[in-house]
Amino acid sequence: MTFVSRLIFGNWPLKLAALGLATVLYAGVALSESTRSWSGPVPIEVLGAPTGGALLEAPGVVDRIEYRAPDDVAEQLSNDSFRASIDLSNVVPRAGAAPVSVPVDVFPVDPRVRVVEYSPPGVLVRLDEVVSRVMPVLTDPGAVPQGIELGPVIAEPNQVTIRGASSRLQNVRTVEGRFVVDASGINIDQEVTMEAFDELGALVPGIEIDPSSVHVRADVARQQAYATLPVVPELSGEPAHGKRVDNVSVVPAAVTVSGENPAVRQLEALSTEPVDISGQDVELVADALLVFPEEVTSRGGSEVTVVVTFTDALGSRSYQVGTALLGTQPTYTYRVEEPSITVVVSGPVAQLDELDVAELIVEVPVADLEVGDNEVMPIVRAPRGLDVARLVPETVRVTVGQPS
DSSP: OOHHHHHHHTTHHHHHHHHHHHHHHHHHHHHHSOEEEEOOOEEEEEESOOTTEEESSOOOEEOEEEEEOOHHHHTTOOGGGEEEEEEOTTOOOOTTOOOEEEEOEEEESSTTOEEEEEEOSEEEEOEEEEEEEEEEEEEEOOSOOTTEEEOOOEEESSEEEEEEEHHHHTTOOEEEEEOOOOTTOOOEEEEEEEEEEOTTSOBOSSOEEESSEEEEEEOEEEOEEEEEEEEEOOEESOOSTTEEEEEEEEESSEEEEEEEHHHHHTOSOEEEOOEEOTTOOSEEEEEEEEEOOTTEEESSOSEEEEEEEEEEOEEEEEEEEEEEEESOOTTOEEEESOSEEEEEEEEEHHHHHHOOGGGOEEEEEOTTOOSEEEEEOOEEEOOTTOEEEEEESSSEEEEEEOOO
């Protein structure tokens, strides 16, 4: 018997017993591990993606895993305890390619865990061809604030290269950089991120843009507005005593102004610097500067001529004046119940200041009165230029009697 034969068949009862013991032990271990279920989800990773290909949809997740593991190991499992992947190295990218079924591979991180079954066993993928093209850069300032004027927008560079799956790239209609115009009127000078949009203005995902941002410059200014406004003169001081302002005129009466739109739109009139009329009594002709709000200027001159005319100031005064009987008859007696009345006189203030009460004559006509009590309206005579505004009382009682 050769050495090899003795090695194989020598002590065969002992070797057979050892093999039986190993089988029993393996069966015991296997029977001690029951099949368990893990509900995931475990994300499916992509391996071996070919150059020039773009996966149009994510492969999804593995949502059920049947496995076996010792109890102490099973109690510590998590989603990170499993890995799921697909291999795309044998899938050829094609523009508009139909879905291709690819098997899913699931394996445990811990070698003490054995995967028995999982779902899904495979997934459908679409590996599109990656293409690129050059597109012009468009800019979108959004809603420009009211009263703001945006100058030409300059983008550097003015074109970009877009790259992505052919089926996505064909949906791109514009590549835009969107920015915001500030209401303060600050010029635009900034980097703007580029984005790809379809014909409906929706963002197209999965598109690479090179460069990813461009530098945008634009001048921003407030819109200019024009308006023709009346001029309102401002007066200061008091005219001469006894005088008042009769009329005020301005030459020119209206002025055209220009300025930023909001400032001009708020204006209803322009005023002048104060014109001093102190002590004036006949006419004043004076040049006055216009007062402009900030950021508003005149399209003509900034000075106007103000003409002010004056007249007598009017007023009224009250005087206590004694009454005198007019037209008495010698055969009658007369008794006046109110020997004096209050006379309110109106007219130029200067004339009232110089009026002597003796110049006011109040007469009570009694010539045609009957015997007895009579209510009589007095007759008041005032100097020329003055008017009697009121009497208090308006009538006086005169008692007429015959001598006995």
